Amino acid sequence: GAGVSQSPSNKVTEKGKDVELRCDPISGHTALYWYRQSLGQGLEFLIYFQGNSAPDKSGLPSDRFSAERTGGSVSTLTIQRTQQEDSAVYLCASSPQGFHSGNTIYFGEGSWLTVV
Amino acid sequence: DAKTTQPTSMDCAEGRAANLPCNHSTISGNEYVYWYRQIHSQGPQYIIHGLKNNETNEMASLIITEDRKSSTLILPHATLRDTAVYYCIVRASNTGKLIFGQGTTLQVKP
Numbered sequence: 001g002a003g004v005s006q007s008p009s010n011k012v013t014e015k016g017k018d019v020e021l022r023c024d025p026i027s028g029h030t031a032l033y034w035y036r037q038s039l040g041q042g043l044e045f046l047i048y049f050q051g052n053s054a055p056d057k058s059g060l061p062s063d064r065f066s067a068e069r070t071g072g073s074v075s076t077l078t079i080q081r082t083q084q085e086d087s088a089v090y091l092c093a094s095s096p097q098g099f100h101s102g103n104t105i106y107f108g109e110g111s112w113l114t115v116v
Numbered sequence: 117d118a119k120t121t122q123p124t125s126m127d128c129a130e131g132r133a134a135n136l137p138c139n140h141s142t143i144s145g146n147e148y149v150y151w152y153r154q155i156h157s158q159g160p161q162y163i164i165h166g167l168k169n170n171e172t173n174e175m176a177s178l179i180i181t182e183d184r185k186s187s188t189l190i191l192p193h194a195t196l197r198d199t200a201v202y203y204c205i206v207r208a209s210n211t212g213k214l215i216f217g218q219g220t221t222l223q224v225k226p
Contacts, residue, residue: 004159033213043160043203043216056213091159095212105150105214107159 002026004108006092012114013082021077021111025094032075033093033105034067043091049075082115089113120204125221128198134191136220138204141185148207149180150214151189153200160203160216163189194224 005024013019025032034046045059049069060066064082069075079086089110095103121139128134140149150165164171164178166187171178177190191198203219 031212035216042218045213045215048213050212093160093214103212104162104165106162107152109159 004092004094004106006090006108006111008111009109010112010114012116015084015115016081018078018080019082019113021079021090021092021113023075023077023092023094023108025073025075025092026106029094029096029106030072031095031097031103031105032069033095034075034077035091035093035107036061036088037091037110038088046077046090079113082113084115087113087115120206120217122202122204122217122220124218125223127223127225128191128194130196130224130226131193134189134194134198134222134224136189136191136202136204136222137186138188139186140204140206143184143206145184149178149184149187150205150207151176151178152203152205152214152216153198154203154219155197155200163202165207194222196224196226198222199224 007022030051032049035043036046037043047067048056064080067077089112091107091110093105093107095105148165148167151163152160154160164173164176166178166180180187201219201221203216205214
């Protein structure tokens with residue numbers, strides 16, 4: 001079956017431009033996560049969606065970052081007025097019934113963002 | 117959220133068992149221990165998870181101490197393709213999100 005799908009796989013953008021990154025979770029998964037990983041660094045939690053509950057936005061680094069999840073499925077991470085420090089790989093993950101901590105979280109291959 | 121402590125790096129000879137330790141002394145009773153690995157330039161790959169009992173699957177075994185304050189991931193016959201960063205994570209019991217530490221870089225050598 002299909003895993004977590006992310007697009008674009010690579011994106012080069014100019015400083016100051018807005019970018020949108022898309023995530024298609026595994027079908028039927030109610031929980032969706034976004035993480036960021038800068039070069040040579042660990043994974044940084046950004047935001048977490050669980051069903052119809054209010055998302056956990058505690059990891060978003062600034063108000064330039066936002067995310068939506070439409071219809072409980074596809075999610076879009078938007079970065080406005082990109083800065084060079086936003087360059088990183090943005091990873092999406094999903095899991096069934098996220099509040100049950102025994103469920104497995106599956107990651108996509110990421111969207112590589114380079115801000116020049 | 118419980119924090120985890122792992123060695124920064126480890127080496128293992130090809131064909132030998134790789135034993136990766138993790139300390140999570142502040143873990144709560146209903147929090148699971150998860151292991152993921154990340155091979156260069158790829159998304160994290162799920163390996164195994166457990167609560168109290170030892171667990172085994174086709175990839176690895178997870179040994180959790182009786183007091184649950186530490187665990188060990190065992191790759192029974194390491195191959196060169198097992199070279200990766202291995203993350204030990206305790207899953208937050210209230211929101212379910214995974215908080216990653218710096219992990220252990222495992223280098224499997226021929």
